[in-house]
Amino acid sequence: MAEKNKSDFTVYIIGIAIIGFISFKIIGYILPDQEPNYTGTSLLEAVMDRNGGKEAWNAIEKMSYKKNFKLYNEDGSTEIDRKETHMYDFSQGTAREINWSENDTSYSLRKTATAIYQLKNGIVDTTVTATQLQSKLDAATFVVGLPYTLDDSSATLTYEGITEFQKKSCHVLKITFEGSKDIWRHYYEEKTLSWIGYWVHTSDHYSLIINEEMIEVDGFTLSRKRKSYRTDASQNPTYLRATYEYKAYQIEK
Numbered sequence: 001m002a003e004k005n006k007s008d009f010t011v012y013i014i015g016i017a018i019i020g021f022i023s024f025k026i027i028g029y030i031l032p033d034q035e036p037n038y039t040g041t042s043l044l045e046a047v048m049d050r051n052g053g054k055e056a057w058n059a060i061e062k063m064s065y066k067k068n069f070k071l072y073n074e075d076g077s078t079e080i081d082r083k084e085t086h087m088y089d090f091s092q093g094t095a096r097e098i099n100w101s102e103n104d105t106s107y108s109l110r111k112t113a114t115a116i117y118q119l120k121n122g123i124v125d126t127t128v129t130a131t132q133l134q135s136k137l138d139a140a141t142f143v144v145g146l147p148y149t150l151d152d153s154s155a156t157l158t159y160e161g162i163t164e165f166q167k168k169s170c171h172v173l174k175i176t177f178e179g180s181k182d183i184w185r186h187y188y189e190e191k192t193l194s195w196i197g198y199w200v201h202t203s204d205h206y207s208l209i210i211n212e213e214m215i216e217v218d219g220f221t222l223s224r225k226r227k228s229y230r231t232d233a234s235q236n237p238t239y240l241r242a243t244y245e246y247k248a249y250q251i252e253k
Contacts (some may be wrong), residue, residue, distance in 0.1 A: 040157025043173050043188070047147050050193045052220035057148045061091040062252040065144070068245045074230075076239070086140065096137060109133055144223070144246070147186070147195065154178040160185070166196055166210060195221070199235055206231040207241065217249040 036046070048054045064087045071080040082100050089095040093113040100107050108119040116133050118125040142149045150157070150173075160172040170187040183201040188194065197210040208231045213224040226244045229237035 038159045038171065040159045040173060040175075043159050043171055044147060044150055044157055047173075047188055047193050047195070048151065050221075051147060051195070052218075054148055054151060056219060056253075057145075059253050060251055061089070063088045063090075063250070065249045066247050067140075068247075069242060071242050072240055074239050086144070088141070096141065098137070098140065109137060111137055146198075146223075150175055150186070152177070162190055163187075168196055170196055197226070199231070206233065206235070208235060208237060215246075215249070218251045218253075220251070222246065222249060 036042070038046070045054075048057075064085070067084045067086060069080070069082055069084075070078055073079050082102065084098055084100040087097045087099075094111070095113070096109075096111045098109040106119075106121055107125070110117060110119070111133075116130050116137070118128050118133055154177050156176045156178075158174040160174050162169055163172055164170070165172075165187040168187075169190040171190060171193070173186045173188065175184040175186065176182070181203055184198060185200075186198040187196045189196055195211055195214070197208065200207045200209075208229045209226055210229075211223060211226050213226075214221050215224040216222075223244070223246050225246075227240065228242040228244070230239055230241050231237050
């Protein structure tokens with residue numbers, strides 16, 4: 001009889017455990033998912049993890065791609081129509097090269113561990129300064145490296161909550177950089193953390209960049225097509241400033 005009572009008690013305990021587990025699962029389905037309590041840093045970490053991972057990005061040894069872009073004046077006329085080839089080598093130090101042609105003239109912007117210069121039809125171009133070349137190179141590599149280039153010791157990251165951006169509910173990440181007055185706001189879709197675009201307030205204008213198409217390359221989510229607009233202080237577009245198309249990505253680790 002004692003053994004029977006012990007057996008019944010065991011069955012009773014197991015039954016209670018099963019009922020508790022089922023109840024827990026049912027409550028989990030009924031209740032809404034709890035949103036992460038993001039900070040600026042934790043949101044960026046989550047975005048990087050969703051888009052390939054910072055560690056994997058830092059492991060890249062070589063990267064190349066083709067970039068086509070057009071810049072437009074306020075009246076809609078074309079200011080620049082250019083096709084570039086970008087090649088970056090991080091295997092031994094950092095070597096970068098951007099090549100393009102304009103009006104039957106070939107250009108090559110190159111940076112090695114010790115020098116930065118531009119060639120014009122194979123001859124060193126003395127009409128541009130090292131500072132101008134560095135600025136162009138920094139802009140190109142900064143954008144293609146987003147969101148990873150936001151993970152920088154000079155950056156202050158602030159989470160500004162959720163807002164509607166391009167008719168989507170998005171997390172807002174505000175970024176400022178030491179030594180710069182520019183204010184960046186990046187927008188990531190609320191559930192998937194997909195990068196929808198960003199808005200930049202510089203010293204003399206506002207720029208709104210919309211990611212129209214992204215592409216998956218070796219586990220990374222990279223830009224495929226985007227448009228840039230000048231806007232007013234309320235983020236209302238005033239005119240189309242630029243269109244960008246990236247293709248032929250190649251990555252070596």
